[in-house]
Amino acid sequence: MNEIKKLIDGFSRFRAQHYEGNGAAFKRLVHHGQAPKIMVIACCDSRVDPAIITDCDPGDLFVVRNVANLMPPCETTGHYHGTSAALEFAVRFLEVRHVIVLGHTGCGGIRALLQGVSGKDDLGQFIKPWMEIAAAARTKALAETKTKQSTDVERACEQAAIQVSLTNLLSFPWVRERVEKQQLALHGWYFDLENGELRRYNPANNNFDSLAAVPVNHTV
Ligand SMILES: [Zn+2]
Structure with missing residues (x-):
């Protein structure tokens, strides 16, 4: 124990x-x-706790964590939309000013998306359909990664999945409206565990640049 x-x-x-x-x-x-100004959508991975890696205090971050830090598109079916509920609470009730999608290297969810979940019976029955949110990221990574090394494809897919989530965030009308009015900024961050670096998606060059290289107030 x-x-x-x-x-x-x-x-x-x-x-x-x-x-x-x-x-x-x-x-x-x-x-x-609580009155946090920042929402973080992070992975369940035990190594990437957003409050720990950014050294934040209680009250600083409104966090939702799920497998592979995915934001689903806006859907109004009667299913259990836990991440969308967290987003709605953060944006419409707490009125956060920033939403950060925080991805990371070595993501098991992304690996499952690329390699499939192999196992007996119903193993992966929830992970598989969940990861299909990032199907477009898989397609993009496989098409654009020149080396075809599995780690290179994984890194590309992890980053492409962050971009998918940023796009999906804008499918919520109350997110899009606030972004257009510059009341809300969307950020795609990527934690490189091996090198201890935090990178930020830079829409100007479509890259994940070192955090210091991108202006703070950009939106997608
Ligand atoms: Zn992960």
Whole structure:
């Protein structure tokens, strides 16, 4: 049970930091509610927690995480649209100013999209249809990656999937309206785990540039 003990010990430190001593900021959040300015759509991958890698505090980020950090298109069917619900809450209720789609290298979801989920019986029954959101990214990566090395195709697909999600964000009318009025900015970020770099999609050159090289206030 050492795995769980780590969490319990961690909560003790969190409690000491935010409820005792210098805990005024967190208490304010508790009593007055959250007002984050940034929503992040991140992957479930345990290595890419957005608050940890950006060293943010409680109240800074409104986060939804799903397999491969995908934003589905706007659909009004009666299904369980968890990510769309999070987006609606962030944009229409919290009125965040930024939405960041945060992808990363070595994404297992993207690998499943490219290689398929092989296994017995119903293995992958939820992952497969979910990853089809990024089918266009797979097509693009396979067509445009010259080397055909599997890692190169994966990197290209991870980045193309971020672009698909940015496009899908604009299929929500209340997102598009706010982007056009410059009340909301959309960002595509890519965390390179191997090199410890954060890259940002630059629509001017269609590349993922090092974070410092792209103006902060761009939108797609
Ligand atoms: Zn991932």
